[in-house]
Amino acid sequence: MNFTIQNVLIATGENYTCTDVQIVEGKITAIAPNLDVVGTVINGSNKLLLPGLINAHTHSSEMWQRGVMSALPLELWLAELYDFAPLDTEQVYLSALGTAAETLFSGGTSVVDHLVLIPGQELATIACAVRAYQEIGIRAFIAPLIQDESLTAGIPTGETTANHEPFFRTTAATLEIIEAAVQQFHRPEEGVSILVAPTGIQLCTDALFEGCIELSDLYNICRHSHLLETKAQAKLAQEKYGCSAVTHLKQLGYLSDRTSLAHCVWLEDADIAILAETQATVVHNPLSNLRLGSGIAPILKYCQAGVNVTFGCDGASSNDSQDLLEAIKIGSILHNVTDFDYRHWITPQKAIEMASLGGAKGLNMAEQLGSISLGKQADLVLYDLTNLSLLPRTDPIGLLVLGRPTNVVDSAWVNGKQIIANGQVTTINVDELRQELFNRSHWTTKRQSQTVAEIEAHYRSVMGL
């Protein structure tokens, strides 16, 4: 679809200008006032146009357990999560749709889904997520979550050697699945990319990381991973490697300018220098880090060191929403309490740049996405500035980032295709989705996780609780 957005506010540094924006064949072809109309006319009056934001880390199927997970730190929370994980590919499809819808309603046009795979149905799981994202039309980066060690290996032992149950699938078999996924589903030009995505040093062998590096190089695909989300993981890295996890990943060759790393809460200054040097991207998930008590990632230090930072919602069992603007708000203001010098704080303008261009950089797409620039792909969001939550009128981006915008996305396009119009998703029936999510669930309360019961005493002991 070709279209021309007329009289729309766009940001120019810290100011705004009212202009027209022309989109032809999915790309931004002109930005200037009073353009000749090409294609459909979109009225931009009293609206703000921003590049689509990127939900740079989530786990879509966690949506089935949002609201009900106990107040636990990651290692125990994960045990509860897996005890009650859904095992049905249709659920995977529905929660991917739900994740995409909430991301779109909060300004996102891309999602990085660190997708939990159903054992034995790995490719079917990925196929369901691909189907959902293609139907709704969000740009999808699917990062199938893999590991080759069993859950208890993720908790420090308090000693330097440990024996854990072997993982149910070999490393080679896991890598074969990922290679098959790349061959079947990696179609960047159609809006679906596959990433290699070992879950993290806590549950992966070096062989798995090395296999992922090979696939990444062979197929020119991006790399993703969790990194040092918790204090327990920092402790575990020392047990496993005798050095920091970042040093180890650098030695393995996993860090690069197309590597994005979720969390990065427990890094030392030397680790930060390595991220800057390797040009890896930090994906900040502030709400999940608070909810799980992981800590406050040193984001201001990253910014000062020149590390690229962007934002994610993380999975809906640890947040428990997929509202990207909420993650950006909290991910901006949270750090003001870590540095009294307000000159270092993240401004709303900077936050939007991190959430758009920063996200694109981490996915090796900075030339194609992340700003309203001539020649870039039209992943765009139009915000209605007459909404009560954005009034009185002041600084539109300030209101959007620091306020609590609700129902403000008027329109969204991915690669020039309109996905939201007049505040409604145009590509799928959201009411039917709601009905399906409702029908396949029931009111519940706190559950008793068998695995938590088994491992809690050890966790408390090794963490000094």
Place this chain on the structure above:
Amino acid sequence: MNFTIQNVLIATGENYTCTDVQIVEGKITAIAPNLDVVGTVINGSNKLLLPGLINAHTHSSEMWQRGVMSALPLELWLAELYDFAPLDTEQVYLSALGTAAETLFSGGTSVVDHLVLIPGQELATIACAVRAYQEIGIRAFIAPLIQDESLTAGIPTGETTANHEPFFRTTAATLEIIEAAVQQFHRPEEGVSILVAPTGIQLCTDALFEGCIELSDLYNICRHSHLLETKAQAKLAQEKYGCSAVTHLKQLGYLSDRTSLAHCVWLEDADIAILAETQATVVHNPLSNLRLGSGIAPILKYCQAGVNVTFGCDGASSNDSQDLLEAIKIGSILHNVTDFDYRHWITPQKAIEMASLGGAKGLNMAEQLGSISLGKQADLVLYDLTNLSLLPRTDPIGLLVLGRPTNVVDSAWVNGKQIIANGQVTTINVDELRQELFNRSHWTTKRQSQTVAEIEAHYRSVMGL
């Protein structure tokens, strides 16, 4: 209005039950399944009924500057705020309506408005806020913000003596205004209460606090104040009193079971013991504390010491929304990073109790408000659990507190009067309000505050920046 809500979910401890709830003449008269219908029938199917929450600290007229305030700490932020403060009572009326509407849409049925008074039009300012709150029908606790020292007195000098410009109005004149306000507007039975509310130790003399205590005792009204929001204030208290602000307020007699204190970020353990002993209430404003870099209030310590804690949005220039559920979410999960022992963390159920009964206690209304109990006033909110943001179905309160609910308030009642029905405010025209807020404002960007320019060097020096 008498009514019967049928088949609605209510919380019973950590569980839920489906029941009917009957309201007669503004009070809850029966809670049981299959009640005889009295008055209007309200269909409660797939809905959750909670006591109305309390937005226990805000400054309504700050709404005019939300989104545009610079990234500054409180002392400098306040200088910018006052340089650009609105001076029009009609604006006060409109922002009170806006504050009430956003509070209602996020589950609140009461608001404590620490109301900034227009110099020379103090009673007119209060009258406008009263008019707004009565029109929309929210329960209002208006706490006219008073001080008797000039702005620069709020910044530590770095020495123990200091001379500041005298405040433009005498202490006696200020107290006369408050007494007149009580006589004219304090009508608790009509849903409007006046509180004494010196802004805090940083800008008030002992004489002002003492005068407020007298008025509080004479008219049986509650007390409110900011307390130790910033490190600068803790430093200032030592300069002014040679002891902590809490010790000083206790000596003055300001602390009581009907005293609520906003922020309480910089308290020592001995101060916490004083709050517990005097039964004062802490109003936690997590978003404002982050935005202004004030710090993280030690809320888990308060809970463990038996101090009553509730939540506020704070003014919309330091938040910048009036979404009470957002304040409750962040005010719950933020503290998980301050204490690794997850057994101390605030659960969603606890958070709702803090935001309802906790708020009522701080306003000396625990017998009348804050829970769904026989004989209590019907300040109630009905949430639509079929909304996308609350699906799939899991634990309703978990979804409400830990998620990002949007458009979920189906109905709200204050003293049995319906204020929201089918998600719409019934008492005022919200579209007209939006139009007024729009017409009286304009897009803007970062402003240059003259006062900030004058005091910034001193602030940086005394705070060691």
